[in-house]
Amino acid sequence: MTEVMPRYLRALKCWQPVPKFPSMASLSHRQTWSLPLILILLPFLLLGSSKAEDPQVTYRTGTSEVRVSFFATDQNGRLLDKVTKDDFAVVDGGIVVREFRSLARSSETALDIVALVDTSESVAPRFRANLQHVVQLVDAESSSASGVVSVIQFAGLHPAVLCSGDCGSSAAEQKIKAAKAQGPTPLFDALTYTAQFISEHRTAGARQVIILFSDGNDTISRASAREAFAAVAGTGALLYTVNLGASSTESPGTSVLQQMAEATGGRSFSTHDGTSNVLQSILADLRSAYVVSYALPSHDRGFHTLQILPKHNLNLRFHCRRGYFYEESR
Numbered sequence: 001m002t003e004v005m006p007r008y009l010r011a012l013k014c015w016q017p018v019p020k021f022p023s024m025a026s027l028s029h030r031q032t033w034s035l036p037l038i039l040i041l042l043p044f045l046l047l048g049s050s051k052a053e054d055p056q057v058t059y060r061t062g063t064s065e066v067r068v069s070f071f072a073t074d075q076n077g078r079l080l081d082k083v084t085k086d087d088f089a090v091v092d093g094g095i096v097v098r099e100f101r102s103l104a105r106s107s108e109t110a111l112d113i114v115a116l117v118d119t120s121e122s123v124a125p126r127f128r129a130n131l132q133h134v135v136q137l138v139d140a141e142s143s144s145a146s147g148v149v150s151v152i153q154f155a156g157l158h159p160a161v162l163c164s165g166d167c168g169s170s171a172a173e174q175k176i177k178a179a180k181a182q183g184p185t186p187l188f189d190a191l192t193y194t195a196q197f198i199s200e201h202r203t204a205g206a207r208q209v210i211i212l213f214s215d216g217n218d219t220i221s222r223a224s225a226r227e228a229f230a231a232v233a234g235t236g237a238l239l240y241t242v243n244l245g246a247s248s249t250e251s252p253g254t255s256v257l258q259q260m261a262e263a264t265g266g267r268s269f270s271t272h273d274g275t276s277n278v279l280q281s282i283l284a285d286l287r288s289a290y291v292v293s294y295a296l297p298s299h300d301r302g303f304h305t306l307q308i309l310p311k312h313n314l315n316l317r318f319h320c321r322r323g324y325f326y327e328e329s330r
Helices: 035-046 121-142 170-177 187-200 225-235 252-264 275-287
Strands: 065-073 088-092 095-097 102-105 110-118 147-154 160-164 206-214 238-243 268-270 290-295 302-310 317-319 323-326
Touching: 065 088, 065 302, 088 290, 110 121, 110 187, 110 275, 121 147, 121 170, 121 206, 121 275, 147 187, 147 206, 160 170, 187 206, 187 225, 206 252, 206 275, 225 252, 238 252, 238 275, 252 268, 268 275, 302 317
Parallel strands: 110 147, 110 206, 206 238, 238 268
Antiparallel strands: 065 290, 065 317, 088 095, 088 302, 102 290, 147 160, 302 323
């Protein structure tokens, strides 16, 4: 278990050989994306085999210490209230880490939320009902003292910021309710735009969270799925997704949303779960979050994959980002 595994094996949950697929760089960014193709390629897009192509989640350190935020759930998806060092091991770049320098509750409980809302024609049949979920989210967060919320809509060529920090005002609510479902879907461009937005609007002491309301479809983006994920992962934000699809059953779009959320340490929900439950779940995740620190197991420059695995109770699941990019301090 402690040997360094080949990079393409480390990129997968089930470490098995996989066939080669064309890179996204070989595909036109302007062409319509096939969801089945994205479903096949996404694990490789998110955690590709080339150092030059890995998401630039950069971790620079002079103390050679890694800090990872995570939360844990049981076999029924219920959060664990207490986690000990003996419950888990970290797999960092294929090297198993069992000795930790510290394990403590995360101190980040305030939220800096961006609701990223798909207003394209692909969600038109359910748009009005789904838009109400966004309004409920804004109302719930605006009435709490746990942080701030912004709303960005995307359809056509350019995303638009509907409100930022003042989303509880009547004027902002009217702008949200006036949104219409029309135009093609630039999902990956919108994620890239949102990553830049939250990088420029950080709130001190708050945990940045993107809640994406979409069906997982993309038809017009110039950015690739890989570029979009790299942009989001580079901010360190948690990505939660809310599936606006017609049903809660498995679909290519559903899988895309799940893959992207889980790769950042977030989770994926459906509108069938109810917006209030989504917000409560996110708050509960943050309250249950831990931060573990350990000595950097390898000084190899480049992307280090991350997994947290149970040691005794194999039914436990540990949610954390899928890796970081190490670059030695100068």
